[in-house]
Amino acid sequence: MRRWTAFPxxxxxxxxxxCSTGGGTATGSASAPSAVTPSSEASxxxxxxxxxxxxxxxxxxxxxxxxxxxxFGGAYQEAQRKAWLTPYTxxxxxxxxxxxxxxxxxxxxxxxxxxxxxxxxxxxNDFGLDAHKDLLxxxxxxxxxxxxxxxxxxxxxxxxxxxxxxxxxxxTDKTAGQIPAGWADxxxxxxxPGKRGMWDYSEGGIFEVALMADGVKPADLYKPKLDVERATxxxxxxxxxxxxxxxxxxxxxxxxxxxxxxxxxxNGRGWSAKHTDKKPVEIQWNQQIVTADYLVVPKxxxxxxxxxxxxxxxxxADNNAKPSEFIPYGPxxxxxxxxxxxxxxxxxxxxxxxxxxxxxxxxxxxxxTIDAAYQAWKAK
Amino acid sequence: xxxxxxxxxxxxPSRGGLAVNRWSLLVLPAVVFLLAFFLAPLVLMSLRSVTDxxxxxxSNYEKFFAEEAYLRVLTNTFWIAxxxxxxxxxxxxxxxxxxxxxxxxxxxxxxxxxxxxxxSSLLVRTFAWQVILRDTGIINRFLLDLGLISEPLTxxxxxxGVILGxxxxxxxxxxxxxxxxxxxxxxxxxxxxxxxxxxxxRAFLRVFVPLSLPGVVAGSLLVFVLALGFYITPALLxxxxxxxxxxxxxxxxxxxxxxxxxxxxxxLLMVITLVILFAASRAVRLRxxxxxxxxx
Numbered sequence: 001m002r003r004w005t006a007f008p009x010x011x012x013x014x015x016x017x018x019c020s021t022g023g024g025t026a027t028g029s030a031s032a033p034s035a036v037t038p039s040s041e042a043s044x045x046x047x048x049x050x051x052x053x054x055x056x057x058x059x060x061x062x063x064x065x066x067x068x069x070x071x072f073g074g075a076y077q078e079a080q081r082k083a084w085l086t087p088y089t090x091x092x093x094x095x096x097x098x099x100x101x102x103x104x105x106x107x108x109x110x111x112x113x114x115x116x117x118x119x120x121x122x123x124x125n126d127f128g129l130d131a132h133k134d135l136l137x138x139x140x141x142x143x144x145x146x147x148x149x150x151x152x153x154x155x156x157x158x159x160x161x162x163x164x165x166x167x168x169x170x171x172t173d174k175t176a177g178q179i180p181a182g183w184a185d186x187x188x189x190x191x192x193p194g195k196r197g198m199w200d201y202s203e204g205g206i207f208e209v210a211l212m213a214d215g216v217k218p219a220d221l222y223k224p225k226l227d228v229e230r231a232t233x234x235x236x237x238x239x240x241x242x243x244x245x246x247x248x249x250x251x252x253x254x255x256x257x258x259x260x261x262x263x264x265x266x267n268g269r270g271w272s273a274k275h276t277d278k279k280p281v282e283i284q285w286n287q288q289i290v291t292a293d294y295l296v297v298p299k300x301x302x303x304x305x306x307x308x309x310x311x312x313x314x315x316x317a318d319n320n321a322k323p324s325e326f327i328p329y330g331p332x333x334x335x336x337x338x339x340x341x342x343x344x345x346x347x348x349x350x351x352x353x354x355x356x357x358x359x360x361x362x363x364x365x366x367x368x369t370i371d372a373a374y375q376a377w378k379a380k
Numbered sequence: 381x382x383x384x385x386x387x388x389x390x391x392x393p394s395r396g397g398l399a400v401n402r403w404s405l406l407v408l409p410a411v412v413f414l415l416a417f418f419l420a421p422l423v424l425m426s427l428r429s430v431t432d433x434x435x436x437x438x439s440n441y442e443k444f445f446a447e448e449a450y451l452r453v454l455t456n457t458f459w460i461a462x463x464x465x466x467x468x469x470x471x472x473x474x475x476x477x478x479x480x481x482x483x484x485x486x487x488x489x490x491x492x493x494x495x496x497x498x499x500s501s502l503l504v505r506t507f508a509w510q511v512i513l514r515d516t517g518i519i520n521r522f523l524l525d526l527g528l529i530s531e532p533l534t535x536x537x538x539x540x541g542v543i544l545g546x547x548x549x550x551x552x553x554x555x556x557x558x559x560x561x562x563x564x565x566x567x568x569x570x571x572x573x574x575x576x577x578x579x580x581x582r583a584f585l586r587v588f589v590p591l592s593l594p595g596v597v598a599g600s601l602l603v604f605v606l607a608l609g610f611y612i613t614p615a616l617l618x619x620x621x622x623x624x625x626x627x628x629x630x631x632x633x634x635x636x637x638x639x640x641x642x643x644x645x646x647x648l649l650m651v652i653t654l655v656i657l658f659a660a661s662r663a664v665r666l667r668x669x670x671x672x673x674x675x676x
Contacts, residue, residue, distance in 0.1 A: 103634060104634065104635065104637055105633055105634045105637065108637055108639075126635055132637070195515065200615065201631075239620070242620070243537065244615075244620070246615050246616075250616075257516050258516055259514055259515055259516045367636055368443075371631075371636075372447050372449060372450075375447070375449035375450065375453065375623070375628075376447075376448065376449035378449075378620045378621065378623060379449050379452045379453065379456075379620070379621055379623070
């Protein structure tokens with residue numbers, strides 16, 4: 001019996017060792033396009049004008065208010081800071097505290113424990129739906145100009161702040177002068193030899209692009225349901241050529257180095273591979289999936305009203321396109337015009353009848369079956 | 381060699397009943413800390429697996445076992461942990477032995493060689509392996525340029541890649557306990573065996589190896605349990621089938637916000653691990669295994 005007494009000691013030793021190794025160091029956030037390095041010439045464009053000056057664009061002075069703004073850090077948050085936060089402070093006197101680790105799980109933990117310290121949070125398209133209504137304040141659309149927001153990008157608990165595209169990026173050295181026309185070419189390894197990069201996430205676009213490659217029209221992707229069986233059959237054809245990435249930085253590196261000839265990518269990462277890393281990378285916008293990051297307000301924040309006023313300011317026509325001066329993301333406001341120099345690199349400017357859109361409500365409601373099918377396909 | 385005396389010393393205060401040794405109160409902060417910040421959160425989180433969503437009962441567990449793919453990830457997790465442990469042992473045992481037979485100075489250098497990787501982040505080391513192993517990586521570039529191969533070798537996105545990366549990261553946890561035990565083995569035992577007619581190989585196998593076993597068990601347990609929690613290395617160096625359960629747990633907790641299901645998977649992993657450790661604790665004398673640290 002005596003030797004068993006060492007058992008708890010063993011557990012403690014292992015637990016302590018486990019804490020010190022970083023055996024589970026977190027990976028990059030999987031839910032947002034996050035950091036893109038800004039270009040040196042990006043800020044040259046003149047501030048865009050246009051759009052109607054509404055009350056949202058001209059908030060009143062609010063002395064003594066401090067808001068905690070949370071986004072994904074890096075150049076992405078830097079762009080938001082320059083475009084929205086700093087001007088807002090000058091205009092209204094509202095001070096900002098920032099956090100760079102936006103996380104759905106943290107919002108949930110804050111709300112459940114009643115310790116809400118985040119006021120305005122930039123989240124990915126997998127959050128802010130009706131399924132999360134216990135965690136979020138309903139948005140105040142008497143302040144936020146809902147009718148100016150692109151169709152489908154404003155919900156009761158979230159409003160998109162920037163659009164981006166889940167698109168096809170290709171390495172021109174590897175495609176030898178040929179231009180892949182869309183996802184069908186992504187799946188054609190005879191015409192375009194080489195490996196293919198893919199986000200390792202069941203709802204990050206893998207099934208959608210497989211279906212589009214197989215001839216499904218973008219508008220029919222979810223009608224009546226996402227045909228996972230058909231998608232996995234198509235994916236089987238290039239299964240051995242797929243290279244999975246789990247962070248934006250990885251995708252940028254994979255396509256830049258030529259480890260893969262093509263990859264599914266967040267457009268900002270493709271842009272950075274070309275302009276920051278100076279790699280032979282281009283984006284094919286045809287059949288891109290247009291999606292967005294969203295602003296939400298955690299339920300129970302003491303600064304609810306101030307948070308709503310700020311969101312209205314960031315969404316309003318005068319301001320919404322401003323981050324695109326620093327980063328190839330945005331805008332979401334139909335009346336907000338990006339600087340001409342940046343238009344070509346934006347997802348919305350390249351959106352057409354071939355563009356697809358995630359059905360976020362459908363995806364969240366069917367996550368269990370979709371993810372199980374994905375895991376089963378991978379393990380097969 | 382003070383195992384018995386040490387145990388006696390430790391037991392004396394409690395045997396005295398009321399006469400609690402005042403010095404033992406010094407462990408109170410540690411105990412309180414562990415209870416408050418380790419055990420309590422662990423219990424609360426574990427409870428969520430049966431209470432989230434409300435009235436969940438065992439439904440989260442049923443959901444897990446109903447999906448063959450999840451089960452396969454779970455078995456795969458243990459499989460990868462086992463291979464990593466064996467691989468660490470194969471590399472680590474001779475290394476530790478080498479450290480005991482060389483001069484103090486060389487042993488010090490070897491120790492630094494083992495510990496050095498500790499000072500760089502796991503992520504960086506894993507990315508470094510990527511740079512070395514991939515199709516456009518150092519090895520393949522070199523071989524292609526030499527004309528030895530015409531197609532890149534598949535070195536990455538394989539189970540072997542995962543094992544290589546994990547062995548590199550986990551090796552110190554194998555080497556250090558084994559070295560600690562080996563260092564205390566009296567060289568006279570070997571000479572005594574030789575005196576009695578044993579060949580060097582026989583003396584090593586029959587005398588040295590058995591005496592070093594406590595270190596082997598300690599190292600193996602540490603490596604095995606740590607390996608179970610890996611997910612970055614398999615994600616970066618592994619292929620489609622090298623998924624480990626931590627990757628699923630993170631997705632449930634961070635993105636899906638299904639904390640009930642996420643904790644159910646965590647509890648499963650923890651329970652199975654505890655069962656294995658418990659079985660190990662019956663098979664070997666853990667006091668010998670972890671006694672070394674106490675006695676030194």
